[in-house]
Amino acid sequence: MNVLIVHAHNEPGSFCTSMMKAATQELRAQGHEVDVSDLYAMQWKAVADAADFGSRANADYLVYALEQRHGWEAKTLAQDILAEVEKLQRADLVIFNFPIYWFSMPAILKGWVDRVLISGLCYGGMRFYDRGGLKGKKAMLAITIGGQPHMLCEDGIHGELQEMLRPILRGTLGYTGMTVLPPFVAWHVPYIQPGQRGELMEQYRQRLRQIDALQPLRFPSMDHFDAALRPRPAAAPW
Amino acid sequence: MNVLIVHAHNEPGSFCTSMMKAATQELRAQGHEVDVSDLYAMQWKAVADAADFGSRANADYLVYALEQRHGWEAKTLAQDILAEVEKLQRADLVIFNFPIYWFSMPAILKGWVDRVLISGLCYGGMRFYDRGGLKGKKAMLAITIGGQPHMLCEDGIHGELQEMLRPILRGTLGYTGMTVLPPFVAWHVPYIQPGQRGELMEQYRQRLRQIDALQPLRFPSMDHFDAALRPRPAAAPW
Numbered sequence: 001m002n003v004l005i006v007h008a009h010n011e012p013g014s015f016c017t018s019m020m021k022a023a024t025q026e027l028r029a030q031g032h033e034v035d036v037s038d039l040y041a042m043q044w045k046a047v048a049d050a051a052d053f054g055s056r057a058n059a060d061y062l063v064y065a066l067e068q069r070h071g072w073e074a075k076t077l078a079q080d081i082l083a084e085v086e087k088l089q090r091a092d093l094v095i096f097n098f099p100i101y102w103f104s105m106p107a108i109l110k111g112w113v114d115r116v117l118i119s120g121l122c123y124g125g126m127r128f129y130d131r132g133g134l135k136g137k138k139a140m141l142a143i144t145i146g147g148q149p150h151m152l153c154e155d156g157i158h159g160e161l162q163e164m165l166r167p168i169l170r171g172t173l174g175y176t177g178m179t180v181l182p183p184f185v186a187w188h189v190p191y192i193q194p195g196q197r198g199e200l201m202e203q204y205r206q207r208l209r210q211i212d213a214l215q216p217l218r219f220p221s222m223d224h225f226d227a228a229l230r231p232r233p234a235a236a237p238w
Numbered sequence: 239m240n241v242l243i244v245h246a247h248n249e250p251g252s253f254c255t256s257m258m259k260a261a262t263q264e265l266r267a268q269g270h271e272v273d274v275s276d277l278y279a280m281q282w283k284a285v286a287d288a289a290d291f292g293s294r295a296n297a298d299y300l301v302y303a304l305e306q307r308h309g310w311e312a313k314t315l316a317q318d319i320l321a322e323v324e325k326l327q328r329a330d331l332v333i334f335n336f337p338i339y340w341f342s343m344p345a346i347l348k349g350w351v352d353r354v355l356i357s358g359l360c361y362g363g364m365r366f367y368d369r370g371g372l373k374g375k376k377a378m379l380a381i382t383i384g385g386q387p388h389m390l391c392e393d394g395i396h397g398e399l400q401e402m403l404r405p406i407l408r409g410t411l412g413y414t415g416m417t418v419l420p421p422f423v424a425w426h427v428p429y430i431q432p433g434q435r436g437e438l439m440e441q442y443r444q445r446l447r448q449i450d451a452l453q454p455l456r457f458p459s460m461d462h463f464d465a466a467l468r469p470r471p472a473a474a475p476w
Contacts, residue, residue, distance in 0.1 A: 103409030107349030171341030
């Protein structure tokens, strides 16, 4: 497999950064090719704006998604975006490795999503979910979080973690057609002892040895919706 | 009221930007004070990193939230953060005005959340939800989205919009103790006719005249959880 790890932590000595390094080593030892996009180290530009386009379909009025489509066809997207798109196209598995900020991605990683998952290639023209442009690729989140499992479950104070991650798991990765594996969650990381960190890291390595056996999350099928995206009455629930 | 509008659109001529302008005018006409943070115009720095801190509690190892707390107490946070924190503290109502990108905020706005909602002031030490640091303030999303209501409801292809917005509504605004009003949603904006846009804008103005009458969203109360954040057995469901 070709694996792309998109990593977003602002402390090179963090447990999260160590997870990225451990995954790189573990996956290479398994014989996979591994690319890493270390967004802080790359000083990744997070902001989606007009500077992302070398030529414009409409120079007077910016519709970001339309310019993505145009820039992709005309090959005039900014060089940093094109380099990431190439890595993405090569990847069979994309791992997003990051600390949870506000039950979501740090802005620098959201900026990777906004700028790299380009309209035209990754989705567009009724190509999403099981018809998405990235169909055939797998995606997995590898996250660190301050909370504990009892805070992010059905009767927990924040509700289920996967519900908090819904715009990422379903609305982003599932939407583009990727096969979304269950997130690997390193719980309570800022508060645990070094020995517990070692155990967590070993659990992560174990997870990386079992990628093929993981049961993906389930999302809607376009077959269950009509051309106006209304549910087909006869369709079985997805 | 003092109102802060945090606005994040990369096209000054967009409907979304017009919503920000209409809200500014409408609210001022009602006698309110209005501050606007136009993040693209300000070239807001989206990325949460070491440069945000003039002095460090730990210069060797960056824990962003701990440095926020330290920087807030020591008054050494970056000047752009402090300016926004001041606006936030002054505000009785914060309106987040943005286009939905990937069922979430554009990265530039996520970077406002990551950098401005500082630990120590907005949350921390068991102060969240109804004990959050921003208790007493109201928050409302004013969003534009390409989809239509039938795509973002219970049996819609993407499920309910409010479930997609959960990390923002509950995990961010509710978490900091703000009273979260129902989002104002401008549906299908890229695809509608100018006349329909006019109607939408009038609906938004109407909404802004009824702020006081809106029923806020409901989130957990800390009273229902113990010191380890486990549900109290006797507590009524929130």
